[in-house]
Amino acid sequence: xxxxxxxxxxxxxxxxxxxxxxxxxxxxxxxxxxxxxxxxxxxxxxxxxxxxxxxxxxxxxxxxxxxxxxxxxxxxxxxxxxxxxxxxxxxxxxxxxxxxxxxxxxxxxxxxxxxxxxxxxxxxxxxxxxxxxxxxxxxxxxxxxxxxxxxxxxxxxxxxxxxxxxxxxxxxxxxxxxxxxxxxxxxxxxxxxxxxxxxxxxxxxxxxxxxxxxxxxxxxxxxxxxxxxxxxxxxxxxxxxxxxxxxx
Numbered sequence: 386x387x388x389x390x391x392x393x394x395x396x397x398x399x400x401x402x403x404x405x406x407x408x409x410x411x412x413x414x415x416x417x418x419x420x421x422x423x424x425x426x427x428x429x430x431x432x433x434x435x436x437x438x439x440x441x442x443x444x445x446x447x448x449x450x451x452x453x454x455x456x457x458x459x460x461x462x463x464x465x466x467x468x469x470x471x472x473x474x475x476x477x478x479x480x481x482x483x484x485x486x487x488x489x490x491x492x493x494x495x496x497x498x499x500x501x502x503x504x505x506x507x508x509x510x511x512x513x514x515x516x517x518x519x520x521x522x523x524x525x526x527x528x529x530x531x532x533x534x535x536x537x538x539x540x541x542x543x544x545x546x547x548x549x550x551x552x553x554x555x556x557x558x559x560x561x562x563x564x565x566x567x568x569x570x571x572x573x574x575x576x577x578x579x580x581x582x583x584x585x586x587x588x589x590x591x592x593x594x595x596x597x598x599x600x601x602x603x604x605x606x607x608x609x610x611x612x613x614x615x616x617x618x619x620x621x622x623x624x625x626x627x628x629x630x631x632x633x
Contacts, residue, residue, distance in 0.1 A: 390419040392427065397434040397574040399427035404441045411450035412485050417459050421466060428470050434581065435573040436470070438493060439477040448484025448507065451620050454611070457604035460485065461517050465600065467492045468521065468593045471582035473573055477566065478502050479559045487551070488518025491525060492592065494585060495553045495569060498543050499562045504551065505540040512619030512629065516607040520599055524591040526550045 389405045401423050403410040410416070427433050440446070449455070467474050467489075476490050478498035484507045490496050508515040515535050523531055530549035534541060543555045554569075556562030573581065586593075610616055615631075622629040 386415070388419065389413075389416045390423045392423050394430075394433075397432060398437060398570065399430065399433045399435075400437040400439060401427065402439050402441060403446065406442045408450050408452070409442065409444035409447035409481075410440050410486070411447040412455050412460060412489070413450035413453045414455040414459065415453075416450075417455040417463055421459075421463050424466055424470060424474075428472055433472055434576070434578060435472050435570065436474045437477055437570070438474055438489075440480060443480040443501075444486075445476075445478045445480050445482045445502070446486025446489050447481075448486050449611075451511075451623070457517055457607040457611075458601075460488075461520075461596070461600045461604045464488060464492045464517065464521055465593075465596050468589050468596060471578075471585065473581065473585055475566070475569065475573075477562065479562065483507050484515065485518055488515075488521055491518065491551060492521040494589065496551065497554045497556070497562055497566050497569070498546065498552050499556050499558050500543050501558065502543045502546070502555075503540050504534075504542075504546050505538055506535050507538050509536060510538045510619065510629075511623060512610070512613065512615035512617075514606060514610045516603040516610070517600070520595040520603055521592045522551075524595055 391402045391404055393400045405416050424436065427436050473494040476493040476496040478490065479501060481503045482490055483505050487504060487506060506515050527549045543552060546552045547555050554565050556565045619629045
C-alpha cells in the first residue's frame with residue numbers, strides 16, 4: 386500500500402503531509418498508525434525544531450473513517466503524543482475539516498488555514514459523540530461557541546474558526562497562508578530547543594491535563610456511542626444518502 390503520511394525535511398523543520406485522498410484523509414487505523422510513527426521519527430531527529438502538519442486534496446481531515454475507523458484509544462494516544470511532543474506542531478490547512486479532524490487540528494500548537502476551509506462537528510448528526518476531541522478543544526474554544534457547534538453540527542467558515550479560538554491565523558489563499566506562516570516558522574526555528582520545549586509545556590498544560598484526566602473515559606464514551614443502534618442507523622443513512630430514522 387502507498388504511504389498515507391509523507392515526511393519532508395528542511396533545516397530545522399519536518400513537514401508531515403496527510404495523503405489519503407480516497408477517504409479525504411479520514412482517521413483510519415493505518416493513517417493514525419503512520420502519523421504516530423512519523424511524529425515519533427520527526428521528534429527523534431535532534432535537528433527538528435518544529436513540525437508542520439498539512440494535507441493533500443481539498444480536505445485536511447474528514448474525521449473518523451466510517452468504514453475502517455481507528456480505535457478511540459489509538460486516536461487518544463495520537464492526541465496525547467502531539468500535545469506532549471517537545472517540538473511545536475503547526476497545522477497548515479487549505480481545505481475542509483470535520484469531526485475528529487477538528488480534534489487533530491485543535492491539539493496542534495499553532496493552527497493556520499486559508500479562507501477556503503470550512504469546519505463542522507458532524508458527530509451528533511451521525512448519532513455519535515465528539516468525545517475524545519473535546520479534551521484538547523474545550524480548553525481552547527470559546528465556551529458558548531463550543532456548545533453551539535458541538536450540539537448543532539453547523540458548518541462554519543475560517544473567520545468564525547478564528548473568532549472562537551480554533552485557528553491562530555487565516556490567509557486569503559494557500560500562497561497568502563504561506564506568507565503569513567513564514568515569520569511564525571522563522572520564530573520557532575530561532576528559539577533555543579530546550580526553551581522552546583519548556584515553553585510548549587507551559588502553554589499546553591491545560592490540554593495535556595484534560596487528555597490525561599479525562600481521556601480514558603472519553604475514549605470509552607466514544608466507543609460506546611459508535612457501537613450503538615443510533616450510530617449504526619446514522620452511519621448507514623450517511624452511506625445510503627438518506628435521512629436517518631429520527632428525522633422521519
